[in-house]
Amino acid sequence: MSLLSVDRLEKRFGGLPAVDGVSFAVDEGEILAIVGPNGAGKSTLLKVIGGLERATAGVVTLGDEPITGLSPHQIRRRGLAMVMQTPRSFSSMTTIENSVLGAMFGGHTGRLSEREAVARGRDALAFVGLGARARHPVGTLNLHEQRFLELARALAGRPRILLLDEVMAGLNDTELRSSIDIVRTVRDHLGITVIWVEHVMKAVMNLAERILVLNFGRVLVDGDPQQVMRHPEVIDAYLGTARA
Numbered sequence: 538m539s540l541l542s543v544d545r546l547e548k549r550f551g552g553l554p555a556v557d558g559v560s561f562a563v564d565e566g567e568i569l570a571i572v573g574p575n576g577a578g579k580s581t582l583l584k585v586i587g588g589l590e591r592a593t594a595g596v597v598t599l600g601d602e603p604i605t606g607l608s609p610h611q612i613r614r615r616g617l618a619m620v621m622q623t624p625r626s627f628s629s630m631t632t633i634e635n636s637v638l639g640a641m642f643g644g645h646t647g648r649l650s651e652r653e654a655v656a657r658g659r660d661a662l663a664f665v666g667l668g669a670r671a672r673h674p675v676g677t678l679n680l681h682e683q684r685f686l687e688l689a690r691a692l693a694g695r696p697r698i699l700l701l702d703e704v705m706a707g708l709n710d711t712e713l714r715s716s717i718d719i720v721r722t723v724r725d726h727l728g729i730t731v732i733w734v735e736h737v738m739k740a741v742m743n744l745a746e747r748i749l750v751l752n753f754g755r756v757l758v759d760g761d762p763q764q765v766m767r768h769p770e771v772i773d774a775y776l777g778t779a780r781a
C-alpha cells in the first residue's frame with residue numbers, strides 16, 4: 538500500500554489553477570523528486586499536502602486516512618513534516634531550542650516528556666551535523682546551516698514522510714554534496730519517505746529514484762530518471778528552457 542496518495546488534487550487562486558488535477562502515490566521508503574519550471578505549482582502542491590493551503594478539490598491520503606482539510610498541526614501529528622523554501626526558524630532562539638520545538642510538535646501521540654523532547658532535539662541536531670552549534674543563536678547560522686536546522690526540526694518530530702521544497706538552492710558544491718548525503722541518509726538510516734521539490738538538476742539526477750515533472754499545474758510525466766529525461770515534452774518544457 539502507498540504511504541501517501543494524492544488523487545485529482547486541485548488548488549485554484551481566484552479561479553486560476555495552480556495545481557490542476559494532480560494524482561500520484563509514494564510508497565514507504567521511496568525518494569520522489571518533483572521538478573518543473575517556475576510557477577508549475579510545485580510549492581503549492583506541497584503546501585496543499587501539508588495543510589498550509591486548502592485544496593479546491595481532490596483527496597490526499599496518508600496511510601489509510603484522508604488528511605485533506607486537516608490543519609498543518611494535525612497533519613504533522615500524523616507523521617508528515619515539511620521544510621519550506623524560506624527558513625522559518627525562530628531567530629531569537631538557539632538551534633537546540635528550535636530543534637526541541639520540532640520534537641514537541643512532532644508525530645507522537647500523547648504528551649512527550651521534556652527530557653525525551655530534548656533528547657530527540659539533540660539527536661536530530663547531531664544527525665544534520667549541527668551538534669556543536671546547539672547553544673548558538675539561529676541568527677549566527679549561515680543559509681546552509683539554517684536549512685539544516687529546519688531539517689533537524691522536522692526530523693526531531695520523527696516523521697514517517699518528509700516534504701522538502703528546494704532546500705538545495707544557492708548552495709555551493711561542498712554544501713550540495715553534504716545535503717545530498719543527508720537526504721539519502723534520512724531515507725536509508727531513518728527509513729523516512731522523501732518527497733523533494735528541487736531545481737538543482739545535478740542533485741536530482743544524483744539522488745532521485747523517481748521523478749515527477751509538473752508543468753502548468755499538471756503531471757507531465759512520472760517515472761524513473763532515465764525514462765523522464767528522454768521524454769520529449771520534458772526536454773521542451775523544462776530542460777530546453779534550462780539549457781537556453
Ligand SMILES: Nc1ncnc2c1ncn2[C@@H]1O[C@H](COP(=O)(O)OP(=O)(O)O)[C@@H](O)[C@H]1O
Pocket residue numbers: 550554555573574575576577578579580581582
Ligand atoms: N497565495 C497565492 N495567491 C495567488 N496565486 C498564487 C499563490 N501561491 C502561488 N500562486 C500562483 O500559483 C502558481 C504556482 O506557484 P508555485 O506553486 O509557487 O510554483 P512553483 O513552486 O512550481 O514555482 C503561480 O502562478 C503562482 O503565481
Ligand SMILES: [Mg+2]
Pocket residue numbers: 579580581622
Ligand atoms: Mg516553489
